[in-house]
Amino acid sequence: MSRDKKVEKKLKEELQGKKKRNNALLASPYIIWMAIFIIVPLFMIAYYGLTDKENGSFTLANIKLILDPVNLKALWLSIRLSVISTLICLLLAYPIAMILRSLNMKRSSFIVFIFILPMWMNFLLRTIAWQNILERNGILNTILSFLHLPTLNIINTSAAIILGMVYNYLPFMILPIYNVLIKIDNNVINAARDLGANGLQTLLKITLPLSLPGVISGITMVFVPSLTTFVISNILGGNKVVLIGNVIEQQFKVVNNRNAGAGLSLVLMVFVLASMALLSKYDKEAEGKSIW
Amino acid sequence: MSDRKLIDLVDITKQYGDSVVLDDLNLYIRENEFLTLLGPSGCGKTTTLRIIGGFETPDKGKVIFDGKDITRLAPNERQLNTVFQKYALFTHMTITENIAFGLKIKKKSKQYIKDKIDYALKLVNLDGFGNRMPDSLSGGQQQRIAIARAIVNEPKVLLLDEPLGALDLKMRQDMQYELIRLKNELGITFVYVTHDQEEALTMSDTIVVMNQGYIQQVGTPEMIYNEPKNAFVADFIGESNIISATMVEDKLVNILGANFVCVDTGFGRNQPVDVVIRPEDIDLVKPEDGIIKGRVTSLIFKGVHYEMEVMANGREWLVHSTDLSPVGSEVGIRVDPFDIQIMNRPESEDEEVVTIDEP
Incomplete structure (x- = not known):
């Protein structure tokens, strides 16, 4: 290598090093944010979850709390209710997203806006509103008895909680599916029709597989908050329906045992991560793959 | 087929x-x-x-x-x-x-x-x-x-x-x-x-x-x-000079004051028409040999040919030729009779787009 080339190479390397340093500098606010609000809390949960309340020594007792029949029952109910809510959200959201796709831009963005609008109101407020509607002497039953129809008693049941989950999380299912669907070239759908596929075949073989990334991120965005919620079950379930979220909340706020709460949180986290790992297997080209 | x-x-x-x-x-x-x-x-x-x-x-x-x-x-x-x-x-x-x-x-x-x-x-x-x-x-x-x-x-x-x-x-x-x-x-x-x-x-x-x-x-x-049927086709397919002209009689058309021999018949005397001449169909000759005289105003080398603009009888004529005529030189313009394409001039806006059945 001639001297000139060596100098050139050195200059290039220096320049690249400078660039890298600049990039690191630009990313630093995010890295600091991550450290303070994500990494540190995670370590704190892990620390509390794996130590004894009295003497701070290492123990698995907090984790083993999940084997308590009451907690196990709560976890199982949480999983069941969040799977059901996720499925209902999916079945509602997919047709809605398909309809939105078929509308012209101006109208579909208006309808998307309508779906997002309730999210501008406080989450608690919305859920309390449902409590008022579903109560024994609430709005729904007042109307039903006025019409001389049998009244419904779904407040403080699993049904009320599912309703609350679906109502609160439906937009999180619609938006990712809609976002993927509008990116599918109309001509791809036309090509399937052109090659002899009828409407149903086109949906099953082309539209659905192509929209899978949106479906997967929709499922994640509904399933995870449903699995961990305690607010919805508090308000719409009274004390009658206890989810794993409520158990953890009580450990922190009523029993005042943060070690037990953190231990159970760790168990729940394993379930969340497992479900996401399972989903990502079906979603090799998913938009949310950065999570893994 | x-x-x-x-x-x-x-x-x-x-x-x-x-x-x-x-x-x-x-x-x-x-x-x-x-x-x-x-x-x-x-x-x-x-x-x-x-x-x-x-x-x-x-x-x-x-x-x-x-x-x-x-x-x-x-x-x-x-x-x-x-x-x-x-x-x-x-x-x-x-x-x-x-x-x-x-x-x-x-x-x-x-x-x-x-x-x-x-x-x-x-x-x-x-x-x-x-x-x-x-x-x-x-x-x-x-x-x-x-x-x-x-x-x-x-x-x-x-x-x-x-x-x-x-x-x-x-x-x-x-x-x-x-x-x-x-x-x-x-x-x-x-x-x-x-x-x-x-x-x-x-x-x-x-x-x-x-x-x-x-x-x-x-x-x-x-x-x-x-043989483009109208100015739109002539303009859209390739480059062309589309010029308003008058049919003097059968096989003779007056373009910008000069009479050109053409091959078209049946247009009627003194009928206003549009004339299409492809730039490669225009021959640049000595001034005295041309039907009209002009002066080259621009010259661009296009690879296969030169593209020139010639100012003659109050109009820029687009010319493609493999022979170069420098800017400023005086030239004569000649067009072979069968290279002049005569089209009916539309009399109104509506007529400009017409349905034509397949020949």
């Missing part, structure tokens, strides 16, 4: 809201014909193709295919296939799965599908690409897969919607020859949509020039180029 009509479009009208995209269009396409719908964007060429393919329904009129009315038939029930703009391959499937799609829907046997895929991949020169994903192919390769995917279904007609639009120049030229070869090998009808006049002239048996929802002219590439 046989003389049998395969597709007949009868009185097709299509409107989107207030804008009329196609107005009372009549056109037939013959068996084994390479027919090109040519025009600027918004002229209705793609809409015409989509109506044939079944992706649009005309507001009025009928689509007759092989003697049967297919106007209301869904795309999957028509015996034709489409090659779409930007390929429209199924990105979640391999090349093999893409090509097999139509055959699997029709429940063909595994062996039949395999044979067909092998044949189609060979036909488009992409042998051995079967297990790749569409995204790993270049634009030209993807386009050839789109063609393979369509032709394995043995359509009677292949519809092509600006298939080369997304390719670079060199690739586009290669694909033009490829398409001609494919058409000859398959012996089926091609209906091709493009805004590229060179593509149309190179490949077509018949060119249909469209503008603003009307057919301007139908004819062979030579007819369209040499």
Whole structure:
């Protein structure tokens, strides 16, 4: 290598090093944010979850709390209710997203806006509103008895909680599916029709597989908050329906045992991560793959 | 190409809201014909193709295919296939799965599908690409897969919607020859949509020039180029000098004050007309030998020829020539009689776009 080339190479390397340093500098606010609000809390949960309340020594007792029949029952109910809510959200959201796709831009963005609008109101407020509607002497039953129809008693049941989950999380299912669907070239759908596929075949073989990334991120965005919620079950379930979220909340706020709460949180986290790992297997080209 | 009509479009009208995209269009396409719908964007060429393919329904009129009315038939029930703009391959499937799609829907046997895929991949020169994903192919390769995917279904007609639009120049030229070869090998009808006049002239048996929802002219590439029916066609196909003139008598036309001998008859005495002269048909000669005199005002080297502008009788004349005349030099202009194309001048705006039936 001639001297000139060596100098050139050195200059290039220096320049690249400078660039890298600049990039690191630009990313630093995010890295600091991550450290303070994500990494540190995670370590704190892990620390509390794996130590004894009295003497701070290492123990698995907090984790083993999940084997308590009451907690196990709560976890199982949480999983069941969040799977059901996720499925209902999916079945509602997919047709809605398909309809939105078929509308012209101006109208579909208006309808998307309508779906997002309730999210501008406080989450608690919305859920309390449902409590008022579903109560024994609430709005729904007042109307039903006025019409001389049998009244419904779904407040403080699993049904009320599912309703609350679906109502609160439906937009999180619609938006990712809609976002993927509008990116599918109309001509791809036309090509399937052109090659002899009828409407149903086109949906099953082309539209659905192509929209899978949106479906997967929709499922994640509904399933995870449903699995961990305690607010919805508090308000719409009274004390009658206890989810794993409520158990953890009580450990922190009523029993005042943060070690037990953190231990159970760790168990729940394993379930969340497992479900996401399972989903990502079906979603090799998913938009949310950065999570893994 | 046989003389049998395969597709007949009868009185097709299509409107989107207030804008009329196609107005009372009549056109037939013959068996084994390479027919090109040519025009600027918004002229209705793609809409015409989509109506044939079944992706649009005309507001009025009928689509007759092989003697049967297919106007209301869904795309999957028509015996034709489409090659779409930007390929429209199924990105979640391999090349093999893409090509097999139509055959699997029709429940063909595994062996039949395999044979067909092998044949189609060979036909488009992409042998051995079967297990790749569409995204790993270049634009030209993807386009050839789109063609393979369509032709394995043995359509009677292949519809092509600006298939080369997304390719670079060199690739586009290669694909033009490829398409001609494919058409000859398959012996089926091609209906091709493009805004590229060179593509149309190179490949077509018949060119249909469209503008603003009307057919301007139908004819062979030579007819369209040499005898444009109106100023729009002359302007759209190649470069040309379009000049207002007066027909003095049969075979004599007065252009900007000078009489030129031409070959057209039957226009009537002192009839105002439009004259089209292609830039390569103008001969620059010594000033005293020319019919009119002018001065060269600009000169550009274009590779194959020089492009010059000559100011003569109050007008810039566009001239293409392999011989150079320097800027500022005085030249004479001559045009051979058969190189002067006379057209009726439209008397009103409405007349400018007219429906013309196929010759």
